Amino acid sequence: MSDDAYSAPLQAYAAWVADAGRDWPEAALHIARRALIDTIAVMVPGADDSAPAKLWPVVSAWGSGPSRAVARSETLSPPGAALFNGTAAHALDFDDNFDPAKAHASAVLVPALLALGDTRDASLGDLFDAYIVGLQIMGVIGQGVNPFHRSRGWHATATLGAVGAAAASARLLGLDTTRSAHAISLSTSLAGGFMSQFGSDAKPLHAGLAARGGVEAALLAEAGITAGTATLDGPTGLRTLMVGQDVEDLATAMEGSAEHGQTMRLRTEDIGTPLHITEHGLKVKRFPNCGSLHRALDGLLALMEEHQLETRDIERVLVRAPAAHLRNLMHEDPQTPAEAKFSLEYSLAAALHDGNVGLADYEPKALQRPEVRALMDRITKEYVDALESEFATEIHLTLTDGPVLQTAIAMPVGSKAHPMDDAQLWRKLETCLAAAPTFANADALMEELAALDLGKPIRQLTARMTAPKD
Known part of the structure; x- marks a missing residue:
């Protein structure tokens, strides 16, 4: 089959994956380094959270291989390591967000690339290159289906994450245009996940499944497995099936009002411009919960x-926010840590009580604290029918002595508008590693992450993120 048999988007994306130069600006490489540090930081304590802990005996029984698993001494196959590490990366909901795709990007891309990097003679420079490429493809396709892909209930981390991971994996493997096209196309058959899974073990599993799907798609394409040529934009392709039959009407309605470049159309020119990693950046999380809370x-x-307020000073908290944000926060009376991460009432009550929200607030024993539960009644919300770029989240505090204070937040801490600096990111790493007291490699891992030289083998890093053998 000749290249011109592919649909225009698939051909354009595959050609860019295969042929884009590697002369990335230092700003892009710096963000990629930070994404790697942040993802490994949350993977380590995440490995012992509910979903990864249950997943481990299942995936380890499937057999060993050349790829390392975070906070474990045993090794796995590349797809198995991608599955486990991706689930661990998303388990705490402390991993970054990527606006063009409306997805958790790094929790999918980083585990996929680490798993493959263990099998090849690949360097950290190869990993950063593939990460930038995968993020770009995830973003461009995300802009072609969002915001309606996500607002209609698809979990984009699971769907677009698989496609981005396939592009990143194809880049790391050095696949040509034809095989890269097959990898991207194959990944659409491995992409799936609904937002109805939020608040359950399946939600973090989505990131692992997407990472595994991307690795599998690239390895299958490398072996010569072929795939459909119109799986992105054909009448039964991703764009139509994962948005709806009214996709063209929606795209027309979006003209002139797109946010995060989300035009609802799959562009086929200037694939690398603007470069998403620098243009849009990543939202590094300040809090270990759903980004819609931040x-x-x-x-x-x-x-x-x-205003130097204490809990007793605040009678009521009203949050007015875009409906898409509040719909994500569906658990008004959470009974599990996973549900609490998607609860506006619980998370704001914990903040009222503690003056912050951290990992300890989502431990099982913390959820039923009577003093926090009592504060949940003070939290109210109002759904606003507007895009997040059209309406900044408003917080109205009614004080016990009468006055009402208010503010509006358009972009959270950790976003490009209000970035965490490198020192803050490093403190997050230290906090996360401290939350994994059984992980004995913390010092060695931090030493490795402090010197992420492009020429170092990926294997040198993955060796430090494992648990020592007994």
């Missing part, structure tokens, strides 16, 4: 700090 939490904590 603007409200930032605003609440900012008002408390500015």
Whole structure:
């Protein structure tokens, strides 16, 4: 089959994956380094969370291989390591967000690339290159289907994550245009996941499944397995099936009002321009919970700090936020840590009580604290029918002595507009490693992450993220 038999988007994306130069700006490489540090930081304590702990005996029984698993001494096959590490990376919901795709990007891309890197003579420079490429493809396709792909209930981490991981894996493997096209196309058959899984073990599993799917698609394509040529934009392709039959009407309606470049159309020119990793950046998480909470939490904590407020000073908290954000926060009376991460009421009550929200607030024993539960009744919300770029989340505090304070947060801490600096990111790493007291390699891992030279083998890093043998 000749290259011109592919649909225009698939051909354009595959050609860019195979042929794009590696002369990335230092700013892009710096963000990629930070993404690697942040993802490994959350993977280590995440490996012992509910979903990864249950997954481990299953995936380890499938057999060993050349790829390392985080916080474990045993090794796995590349797809198995991608599955386990991806699930661990998303388990705490402390991993970054990527706006063009409306997805958790690094929790999928990094585990996929680490798993493959263990099998090849690949360097950290190869990993960063493939990460930038995979993120770009995830973003470009995400812009072609969002915001309606996500607002209609698809978990983009699971769907677009698999496609981005396939592109990144194809790049790391050095696949040509034809095989890269097959890898991207194959990944659409391995992509799936609904937002109805939020608050369950299946939600973090989505990141692992997407990472595994991307690795498998690239390895299958490398072996010569072929795939359909119109799986992105054909009448039964991803764009139509994962948005709806009204996709063209929606795209027309979006003209002139797109946010994060989401035009609802799959562009086929200038695939690498603008470069998403620098143009849009990543939202590094300040809090270990759903990103839809972060603007409200930032605003609440900012008002408390500015006015030196304590819990007893606040009678009521009203949050007015885009409906798409509040629909993600569906658990008003959470009974599990996973549900609590998707609860506006619990998370803001914990912030009112503690003056912050951290990993300890989502431990099982913390959820039923009577003093926090009592505060949940003070939290109210109002759904606003607007895009997140059209309406900044408003926080209104009614004080016990009468006055009402308010603020509005358009972009959370950790976003490009309000970035965490490198020192703050490093403190997050230290906090996460401290939350994994049985992980004995913390010092060696931090030493390795402090010197991420492009020429170092990926294997040298993955060796430090494992648990020593007994």
